[in-house]
Amino acid sequence: NAGVMQNPRHLVRRRGQEARLRCSPMKGHSHVYWYRQLPEEGLKFMVYLQKENIIDESGMPKERFSAEFPKEGPSILRIQQVVRGDSAAYFCASHKDRDDTEAFFGQGTRLTVV
């Protein structure tokens, strides 16, 4: 079991470009969470997804950010028209199911907007 895989590990985008961050949960896990870590801060919840469903997106900015977790393939966090303030580390975590309290985190994608 390779664990939670995130790619790319590092991503540089110019202002106005799109960023796509991918997360493959652990095998057998169907619940995915995205968190954002701004410099010198803790992680902040963004969105919780199950396969083909967004369960809780209360932490997502209202504009430019979207997330999906299709039936096949990884979960994608998409940021359109990136701005400097989007520069952060984005972490994905997966749980086996809703009652499983243990989260397994990926190594994160570090997005830098120049």
Add this chain to the structure above:
Amino acid sequence: AQSVTQLDSHVSVSEGTPVLLRCNYSSSYSPSLFWYVQHPNKGLQLLLKYTSAATLVKGINGFEAEFKKSETSFHLTKPSAHMSDAAEYFCVVSDQGFNKFYFGSGTKLNVKP
């Protein structure tokens, strides 16, 4: 509402001396609590978790934490620090039902030789 306060942003100890990282939480129900460690430019590793079983929880690498409901605390301790313990530590409380995590702002542990 759930929240976590880590009382120290930086802690510095000498190798071989005890470690204490403080955490207070706020929760409207019986919480699940966790400590995670993050080494520079790495992901998060679970140290230990409390999920309403024994109040003294033992984790990996000699760390342990005690859940004290009356004090709403979940402090992390280790009897003897090692150089490899230098990292950032996050106290986390979980949202009931959805496993949404609320992170503290982190404590950076520095271990001096």
